[in-house]
Amino acid sequence: MPVTLSHEAPDFERRFDALLDMKRESSADVDATVAGIIEDVATRGLDAVIELTRRFDRWEIDEASLAFTEAEIDAAIATVPAAEMAALELAAERITAYHARQLPEDDMWEDAAGVTLGWRWTPVDAAGLYVPGGLASYPSSVLMNAIPAQVAGVRRIEICAPTPDGRFNPLVLAAARLGGASRVWRIGGAQAIAAMAYGAGPIRPVDKITGPGNAYVAAAKRRVFGRVGIDMIAGPSEILVIADAANDPDWVATDLLSQAEHDESAQSILITTDAAFGAEVARAVDRLLQRLERTAIAGASWRDFGAVVVARDLTQAAELANRIAPEHLELCVANPEHLMGEIRHAGAIFLGRHTPEAIGDYVGGPNHVLPTARSARFSSGLSVLDYMKRTTIARVSPRGLAAIGPAAETLARSESLEAHALSVRCRLDAQEAAE
Amino acid sequence: MPVTLSHEAPDFERRFDALLDMKRESSADVDATVAGIIEDVATRGLDAVIELTRRFDRWEIDEASLAFTEAEIDAAIATVPAAEMAALELAAERITAYHARQLPEDDMWEDAAGVTLGWRWTPVDAAGLYVPGGLASYPSSVLMNAIPAQVAGVRRIEICAPTPDGRFNPLVLAAARLGGASRVWRIGGAQAIAAMAYGAGPIRPVDKITGPGNAYVAAAKRRVFGRVGIDMIAGPSEILVIADAANDPDWVATDLLSQAEHDESAQSILITTDAAFGAEVARAVDRLLQRLERTAIAGASWRDFGAVVVARDLTQAAELANRIAPEHLELCVANPEHLMGEIRHAGAIFLGRHTPEAIGDYVGGPNHVLPTARSARFSSGLSVLDYMKRTTIARVSPRGLAAIGPAAETLARSESLEAHALSVRCRLDAQEAAE
Numbered sequence: 121m122p123v124t125l126s127h128e129a130p131d132f133e134r135r136f137d138a139l140l141d142m143k144r145e146s147s148a149d150v151d152a153t154v155a156g157i158i159e160d161v162a163t164r165g166l167d168a169v170i171e172l173t174r175r176f177d178r179w180e181i182d183e184a185s186l187a188f189t190e191a192e193i194d195a196a197i198a199t200v201p202a203a204e205m206a207a208l209e210l211a212a213e214r215i216t217a218y219h220a221r222q223l224p225e226d227d228m229w230e231d232a233a234g235v236t237l238g239w240r241w242t243p244v245d246a247a248g249l250y251v252p253g254g255l256a257s258y259p260s261s262v263l264m265n266a267i268p269a270q271v272a273g274v275r276r277i278e279i280c281a282p283t284p285d286g287r288f289n290p291l292v293l294a295a296a297r298l299g300g301a302s303r304v305w306r307i308g309g310a311q312a313i314a315a316m317a318y319g320a321g322p323i324r325p326v327d328k329i330t331g332p333g334n335a336y337v338a339a340a341k342r343r344v345f346g347r348v349g350i351d352m353i354a355g356p357s358e359i360l361v362i363a364d365a366a367n368d369p370d371w372v373a374t375d376l377l378s379q380a381e382h383d384e385s386a387q388s389i390l391i392t393t394d395a396a397f398g399a400e401v402a403r404a405v406d407r408l409l410q411r412l413e414r415t416a417i418a419g420a421s422w423r424d425f426g427a428v429v430v431a432r433d434l435t436q437a438a439e440l441a442n443r444i445a446p447e448h449l450e451l452c453v454a455n456p457e458h459l460m461g462e463i464r465h466a467g468a469i470f471l472g473r474h475t476p477e478a479i480g481d482y483v484g485g486p487n488h489v490l491p492t493a494r495s496a497r498f499s500s501g502l503s504v505l506d507y508m509k510r511t512t513i514a515r516v517s518p519r520g521l522a523a524i525g526p527a528a529e530t531l532a533r534s535e536s537l538e539a540h541a542l543s544v545r546c547r548l549d550a551q552e553a554a555e
Numbered sequence: 556m557p558v559t560l561s562h563e564a565p566d567f568e569r570r571f572d573a574l575l576d577m578k579r580e581s582s583a584d585v586d587a588t589v590a591g592i593i594e595d596v597a598t599r600g601l602d603a604v605i606e607l608t609r610r611f612d613r614w615e616i617d618e619a620s621l622a623f624t625e626a627e628i629d630a631a632i633a634t635v636p637a638a639e640m641a642a643l644e645l646a647a648e649r650i651t652a653y654h655a656r657q658l659p660e661d662d663m664w665e666d667a668a669g670v671t672l673g674w675r676w677t678p679v680d681a682a683g684l685y686v687p688g689g690l691a692s693y694p695s696s697v698l699m700n701a702i703p704a705q706v707a708g709v710r711r712i713e714i715c716a717p718t719p720d721g722r723f724n725p726l727v728l729a730a731a732r733l734g735g736a737s738r739v740w741r742i743g744g745a746q747a748i749a750a751m752a753y754g755a756g757p758i759r760p761v762d763k764i765t766g767p768g769n770a771y772v773a774a775a776k777r778r779v780f781g782r783v784g785i786d787m788i789a790g791p792s793e794i795l796v797i798a799d800a801a802n803d804p805d806w807v808a809t810d811l812l813s814q815a816e817h818d819e820s821a822q823s824i825l826i827t828t829d830a831a832f833g834a835e836v837a838r839a840v841d842r843l844l845q846r847l848e849r850t851a852i853a854g855a856s857w858r859d860f861g862a863v864v865v866a867r868d869l870t871q872a873a874e875l876a877n878r879i880a881p882e883h884l885e886l887c888v889a890n891p892e893h894l895m896g897e898i899r900h901a902g903a904i905f906l907g908r909h910t911p912e913a914i915g916d917y918v919g920g921p922n923h924v925l926p927t928a929r930s931a932r933f934s935s936g937l938s939v940l941d942y943m944k945r946t947t948i949a950r951v952s953p954r955g956l957a958a959i960g961p962a963a964e965t966l967a968r969s970e971s972l973e974a975h976a977l978s979v980r981c982r983l984d985a986q987e988a989a990e
Binding site: 203210211217218221227231233235242244245258259291327346348353378408412463465467471473477478481485491495498516524525526527532534535536537539540541542543547 | 638639641642643645646649652653656657662664666668670671672674675677679680693694695726762763781783784788803805806809810812813815816817843847848849853891895898899900901902903904905906907908909910911912913914915916917918919920921922925926928930931932933934935936938940944945946947948949950951952953955956959960961962963965966967969970971972973974975976977978979981982985
């Protein structure tokens with residue numbers, strides 16, 4: 121049974137806090153294994169990668185068959201049904217258009233003191249994207265990771281996608297090509313992360329690694345962080361729907377289940393101002409669960425982590441949403457723009473009754489890699505900025521140094537950093553001598 | 556003896572790689588101790604913080620004396636010499652002006668398909684800044700951490716600054732006030748990080764923790780990451796100076812020593828196109844070391860990690876700089892803007908002969924918290940964006956859903972996510988039925 125909770129309950133605050141504190145992830149302790157794999161790849165390179173792929177993916181590769189050839193990719197794409205290819209192309213186009221608007225601008229100006237200041241954004245040289253094999257091999261995630269890198273101007277985009285027993289998803293290769301990948305390597309797991317961080321045979325090291333993966337991949341990303349950049353480590357998916365009584369309960373129920381079907385640890389929460397509507401949605405969820413393909417997964421998620429919360433009014437609903445800081449937030453209310461003004465923390469907001477979250481997973485345009493587990497309080501979804509970095513720029517003229525140099529000297533001496541002070545003083549002295 | 560290396564040496568590449576791979580940090584294994592401290596504070600709250608402060612800082616606090624009072628801050632600021640106060644105010648003003656230009660813009664637009672898209676930036680609710688005690692208690696770092704948070708619009712800025720044996724630096728309190736801190740707590744170490752992450756007595760939890768610290772503080776930040784956001788874990792400081800023979804060797808030598816004096820693990824590298832000039836700078840460094848206050852620290856850094864590299868020309872110098880990806884890069888050449896065009900990776904660039912790096916530490920305006928240990932390949936210095944997060948926004952009209960919904964449905968089915976497909980389909984069916 122999902123949690124059912126009304127603002128009228130005397131222990132509402134305590135029970136809402138308990139909902140926030142729910143532990144949804146069992147962290148398998150794979151760290152020692154992963155440390156060994158990374159060490160092995162860092163030391164022995166390609167030989168280690170080949171052996172580990174034989175062991176974990178039951179697949180024999182050598183240097184020549186390590187990456188898909190262009191011909192193999194062509195052949196795979198030729199098997200993709202036309203409707204799926206067209207849908208993937210529409211998605212790629214829309215994701216590209218959205219992310220192109222995120223490209224940051226450089227700036228440079230001179231201030232009143234005669235100091236030229238600015239910054240410049242540059243892409244990372246090379247990005248590595250991890251694509252899981254098996255069930256979680258989502259072509260949409262390939263687009264969501266590769267396109268921001270492509271838009272950022274990353275010249276080399278390496279993809280690692282394991283092909284256990286030789287099997288692979290042709291749509292993943294189609295997405296890789298649409299996303300501008302330089303190569304797709306048939307390797308996975310911690311060994312793929314290590315190969316991208318340290319290099320292995322023909323796989324040259326990258327500067328930033330992104331993309332979802334299992335516990336081994338996540339642990340490997342944590343371990344190579346510092347040597348390369350990584351994106352966030354995503355937890356199980358979540359949705360919060362704020363809905364008034366004017367919604368169709370079936371629509372809201374499918375939205376809740378669209379997160380629940382991802383993972384038994386996913387969480388779907390409805391906040392409504394109408395207790396009767398909440399009960400109707402819960403009944404609709406139960407009905408839908410009887411016919412859903414992934415009913416076992418979605419049912420377990422809804423039973424263990426689902427919740428229907430009845431709020432006093434929309435203002436209280438917004439306050440509760442800010443405490444949840446959800447990955448996905450649907451505002452299915454009459455005036456969603458107004459309600460959005462009260463929301464401070466959410467990864468992505470979907471406005472109005474005709475914007476199911478699934479639109480954002482595929483073809484909306486914004487990224488579907490979003491902060492989970494309340495981290496929307498302090499972090500953002502994946503963007504073009506994740507594949508770029510900013511260099512700050514300063515140029516001080518002799519006049520500028522005369523204006524601001526003495527203050528730097530004073531502060532350096534107050535911090536007992538004499539050489540700092542001297543580096544300013546020697547230039548000021550030379551100016552004064554020249555006058 | 557610092558490394559001396561010429562592009563003409565037959566083993567240049569190997570030796571340059573060795574320079575890049577130098578291990579400068581000994582990572583003290585404090586993780587188990589830190590885990591215990593965090594657990595203690597998370598469980599027992601303020602009591603644990605009081606006990607740990609007694610033990611580590613030899614200082615007795617209770618709930619009432621946990622934070623500096625406004626009167627105590629006033630009294631401390633009154634003891635700051637006028638010149639230092641004026642210098643700090645100039646620094647605060649210039650840092651504020653620079654960071655104000657980093658404030659990102661929100662955006663919202665409707666595209667041809669009838670889909671409204673956009674994003675919105677919001678500040679984190681609360682930021683916690685760590686300020687080390689003792690020697691490394693730098694008021695400039697307080698400004699560099701607090702001001703971006705203040706500019707971002709963070710409403711609550713908590714500072715933790717230990718006062719071992721009761722001692723504190725009045726300039727730190729002055730900087731805290733200039734930076735808009737809500738409170739300054741007299742606690743430090745892993746217990747301060749835990750208190751900011753979990754809350755302890757009157758210390759309410761924050762959403763993001765930034766600021767430098769020793770090995771215990773760094774380990775604690777790593778451990779609370781996920782529950783709160785953190786900034787990068789900074790390594791020892793570095794400078795790379797690219798200088799032609801037209802520079803005053805003494806100026807360049809002070810710039811190299813201004814990093815070396817920070818820390819025995821700091822690294823200062825000169826790349827020059829003129830071997831004789833390189834030798835002159837090395838002699839100037841030796842001369843300066845004889846009179847420098849922090850000669851033991853600066854001398855050890857220069858001896859163990861310093862380097863003078865002679866490059867064929869400025870193009871090779873820029874290539875080597877990109878491989879180093881330095882935290883600080885001075886371009887002391889005739890046309891620094893031109894050379895900057897060849898630089899892809901650097902935390903901060905200082906252009907021309909009159910821009911010593913120390914200007915950037917205090918009064919330039921850009922942030923002095925910058926990526927170390929080659930991480931400028933993939934990350935940026937501290938900025939206003941570190942205290943904000945972006946929420947993506949989508950609103951699909953019925954017409955928009957008719958245009959892009961079928962593609963989402965197709966992709967969802969191809970990924971075997973039926974509820975995703977249904978959440979789109981039920982709305983499309985309703986539209987079709989209504990027509």
